[in-house]
Amino acid sequence: MFDLLPPPTEVPQAPARIVMGVYLRGLREAKGITLMDAAYVAGASNSAVSRWERAESPIPLGALRRLLRHFGVTGTHADYLAMHLPPQTYVRREREEQGFARRTRHDHWADVAGTEAAARYIAVMRTASAIVEFCMLVPAGLRTPGYQAVVLDPADGVDPDEPVLGLPSWVHRLKWAARQQRTVLLDETVLARPLGGPEVAAGQLRHLADLMNAETPDGRGLVIRILPLDRALFIHTVSSPAELTVHGHRLVTTRGFFPGYETGSGAAHVMSAGLREAVAAAYSREKTYDLIVASAQAMERRAAS
Numbered sequence: 001m002f003d004l005l006p007p008p009t010e011v012p013q014a015p016a017r018i019v020m021g022v023y024l025r026g027l028r029e030a031k032g033i034t035l036m037d038a039a040y041v042a043g044a045s046n047s048a049v050s051r052w053e054r055a056e057s058p059i060p061l062g063a064l065r066r067l068l069r070h071f072g073v074t075g076t077h078a079d080y081l082a083m084h085l086p087p088q089t090y091v092r093r094e095r096e097e098q099g100f101a102r103r104t105r106h107d108h109w110a111d112v113a114g115t116e117a118a119a120r121y122i123a124v125m126r127t128a129s130a131i132v133e134f135c136m137l138v139p140a141g142l143r144t145p146g147y148q149a150v151v152l153d154p155a156d157g158v159d160p161d162e163p164v165l166g167l168p169s170w171v172h173r174l175k176w177a178a179r180q181q182r183t184v185l186l187d188e189t190v191l192a193r194p195l196g197g198p199e200v201a202a203g204q205l206r207h208l209a210d211l212m213n214a215e216t217p218d219g220r221g222l223v224i225r226i227l228p229l230d231r232a233l234f235i236h237t238v239s240s241p242a243e244l245t246v247h248g249h250r251l252v253t254t255r256g257f258f259p260g261y262e263t264g265s266g267a268a269h270v271m272s273a274g275l276r277e278a279v280a281a282a283y284s285r286e287k288t289y290d291l292i293v294a295s296a297q298a299m300e301r302r303a304a305s
Contacts, residue, residue: 012250012264013055013249015261021055023081024052024053024068024071026127027170028053029173033070035050041070058090059088084109107265108265109261110260115166119163120259121255122163122174125140125253126177127174128244128251129247130182131184133182133183133242134235134238135186137190139161141162141176141182143162143207147204149196159255181221194299198300198303199299202296209293215285235278238271238274240253241253251263252271
């Protein structure tokens with residue numbers, strides 16, 4: 001598990017820049033457009049476009065519009081992205097406010113653009129080199145088909161966190177990052193909730209146990225832990241919180257009615273500290289595994305009765 005708080009010398013990048021960089025790269029690669037072709041359209045060098053995609057330098061507004069048009073993003077959605085792009089001259093400055101309220105203008109981005117926002121959230125999660133997340137349900141990438149069909153039921157009206165019909169085509173081509181370090185903290189209620197019925201729930205729990213069997217001794221790769229039900233933690237008050245490392249940038253995300261992103265703000269630091277607290281409070285690997293297997297057996301007995 002990695003250190004959840006960024007080094008004190010790190011200057012956080014605006015979340016809209018990070019997310020839009022991931023978006024531009026996802027669009028470009030999905031359409032088979034080379035970095036050289038994108039650079040020609042943008043009127044810039046290959047290295048400049050690469051830096052924009054990785055949020056290592058700010059993208060000029062004109063270049064953003066040209067690239068979006070070339071990638072087929074026009075009209076009100078292109079205007080929406082242009083409106084939320086931080087100015088090229090923007091450099092984060094600390095504010096006087098303390099605690100949760102400390103926030104500069106571009107420390108937060110609520111991406112309310114419907115299916116495109118959902119697709120960008122999926123892209124950010126899949127691109128991240130490291131994730132620590134707290135989940136009330138088994139998260140994307142770890143689900144069985146039966147469990148996922150229930151979680152992503154369109155009748156629930158919840159934005160999907162996996163590529164499904166109805167989302168933009170570009171996001172369907174995205175794969176999970178190779179060698180991603182991912183720590184998943186599951187609420188203990190997951191063990192007793194027969195989502196989709198006892199048989200589906202049992203299959204999902206068995207799948208989690210199999211994933212845990214593949215964990216490496218050094219804690220690299222995927223780590224699954226259960227967060228005890230009897231602990232009242234700050235993280236329980238936040239909707240699907242996660243801290244990510246995306247192209248070297250630390251980014252805190254939430255997912256309620258729409259994806260939200262934070263960097264550098266008081267809220268980002270409080271949520272990061274909350275995730276660190278939750279990691280410390282989680283059950284050990286051995287106890288987590290035993291609880292998952294016992295719950296799977298209980299679900300199997302219910303399914304057979």
